[in-house]
Amino acid sequence: MMCGVCFVLCGLCLLSTEAAGPNSHPGQGEVPLESNTLTRELSVPELDEYEYYAEPGDYEDEEDHPAEVGKGRLPAPRSWDSLRRRFRGKSRLQRLALLNTDFAFSFYRSLARSQPAADNLVFSPFGLSSLMAMVVAGAGNGTREQISRALGFNMFMASQPGGEEMLLHDIFHKLNHRLYKHHFGYRLKGSSGIYIRGGLEVRKTFEEGLRHYYGAQAQSVDFLDPQTVAKFNRLISKATKGKLQDVVEDIDPQTVMLIYQALHFKGSWEHKFIKSKTAMLHFYTGRSAVVKVPMMYVRATMLATTDHTHECDVISLPYSANASMLLVVPYRTFGLRHIERELSWEMVDNWLKDMTNRTREVYIPKFTLHGDYDLIETFEDLGVTDLFHNQADLSGICEERKLYVSSLKQHVALKVDEEGSEVAAVSLSGFMPLSSQAKFMADHPFLFLIFEHHTQSLLFMGRVMNPLNQ
Template sequence: MTHFGPLHAQHVAPSKSLNQYAFDLYGELKDANENVFLSPLSTYYALLSAYEGSKNKTKAAFEKVLYLKDSAVSNYDDLYKQETNADSLFGLKISNAIWVDKKFQVETAFKNVVSSKYSSDFKQTNFANTALAVTDINRWVSDKTNQRITDMVNPSDINSETKLMISNAVYFKGEWRTKFEKLRTAQSTFFTDNENQYKVDFMNITENLNYFENESFQFITKPYKDSDLSFCVLLPKTLYGLEAIENNLNAEFFNEILEQTVSTKVWLSIPKIKLETSYKLKSALTNMGLNAVFNNEADFSGILKNEPLTIEQVAHKTYIDINEDYTEAAAATTTNVYIRGLPSFKTFIVDHPFVFFIVDNKTKAMVFMGRYVKPQEGEKIDKAYFARNLERREIRDSGWNSGKEPLLLVADGNELKEVKIDDVDFDNIDSLRVYTKKEDIERYTNEDYYHGIGVIVITPKKNKKIKKK
């Protein structure tokens, strides 16, 4: 059995309803061996906009799926502000629109509440002219996302009977408050599953981050520049333990993790992340309980009094690009090693499938969430090397916790000097090389370090000295 304690929340976050909806939607969209990236906040507001025009059983269905009965309406004030000010947050673009056919006269009250309360656009188009409707929607999305997201919908999403559609687009490119140094980027192995390993570029940094761990997982938050957003990673401690973690995720559990984090010095190593995803949410939302809005039972008389309406589709497209503006060839041949077992120092090596979030620090609203299981730009590793890579990983992880320290050598000019772990300045490392093969180790020492972790050769940054005790 997997254990996920101890976690004890002190209060319920205002965004509990949003975040619980987020985990429900994530559960419908995740696929065992595929990446996921979505914006719960953005889709939530798109559905809230439609909710404002719903009545009777349709309204009740929205309230159940969106957990609207679980929170007082006033709890969403800060979330409304997040949506309203989205364009002013660095790197973040959130755009929603309700599209209704031009031949209909929409209720004024609905138009007013959609634009003022939820910051969604109200747009009209001629759905009977499929090509024109597709052009209208795609142009609007492209304009809203600085041309980063195009082809939001295609002709198969629309037909002559379409009367109502929700479009939803998100673009995010976050600049870190503290950037990764490009010279510390290095290629390493990402272990997707038993059948797939990839060689990818890992970014590396040592900094104080909000951190939590228990026997099952590690969790960190890394803040973005000029915004209240932070990037969070939930990393299983076992190599392929993602499913066990996912099965326990819910809003209360996530809130408890956030409350338990403390500022800790962390060595973080994480792949560059670049994802673009596109979803049609009709099936997922139907499974969650919103089937009434997509069929003849739908009651949107708050939008049109005398014309039956159903939602044809909820389209959702996302794009994220997180990197450190590195030069690709800077440290391509460097092999990384990560130090474990130090009381004041944590290592966070994101080399296997994980869940990630982008969260509003003030409200705890889940702006984005996803799973990263398969690098999109990595080089697939031949199976002949799988066993060797797993052995190296095991040696690395057992490292200092095995009771056998490696031989640490630091370059000082043209010489290599032996140092202790406490003498290493981890903020002043240009490159690390770890040697575990006996023939390599014997180039540096005659002592038997082979059954420990081997020999580590550290090159400090240029013109800086070895840290002295």
């Protein structure tokens, strides 16, 4: 039975700066829209990720990489020595996951600023990182540099010229393979595709690279055909088991290419919440605002800690596999904003290290969240600007046309119930085990993070301000 499910659709549309003309081969060379699931396409042998461990080479001096810290922009590390320390003892998969987590928290802050303070949030940083890695495969010069800085790709193999990008895609390939395996207690499936307007000459290296590394099959379509939208929506509905439907209302007729990725996560709690114990209890959304929500209950041995520095309690709700949902509940009803500002990989790493295992009574609300975000402004806030305007350099995709990204969206649906989830630098002295508390109560706004622990990948994250609001 499921304990949680998350469904995600990430997509971007590319337009030509030239006037759009009719399709060169209407009705010819077009194939039906169909999904391409990575678990079916990738044929990678069983891997031990630690075979790919290697210390970074000779890192460049800090002066060669001046920090560019804007509103939500990801800051450069204080020194390449600090990056070396963060990477020490980690496989290359874990290093990439670490940088993806840095990006996730920076992106979360920027996204949160663009949304009403009382709104719930849910998104997939892993889905966005994978999608943007596909774009990097076709980007050049300044466009590639902006994306790489925002996502942390430039730090991944900081001073190894030549082969850097190939290594990035190769590690994404292995990371996808690891996460999409079938024999875990949770299930994560990905479906990626590229839809190209008939007659557009796409570089073979780009097309073959996305197919090899990301399982994204290129298909020729007619974006002027009204049936294209209906076919695309049916494809996404099928890929997300019907949880995301009619997510695309229309496609700009000038679109020449659409790249998408759909994710489906389904996990069962290791310790099932007792349905008969679910009761309507208070959830405090404000100083004097209270709503009654279905509050789930379980008594089980779980890992948790208290962070006195950031005034919050943290518990790890394990799935029946090597994954868990971390719940971060501030002491105060309005304490979430401070945690959001300070959230970092180091904070989470310290939480995980300081957790102790003991029997606890856990109360968390049932909730269902939907996120539908246009993300261009959020990426611009992180320093990715050229990609969405005429100065974009996507010459690695198509030599003949000047392309730019006109639309970048993510749609997410997350359900958490008694069975599980379904979804389409802090000093250690500031921590203490949650050993003196036998109860964990999430009865006011909290953060959640869904991690796969072997690769240390942050798959989904968000906040719950009011469980009754979807």
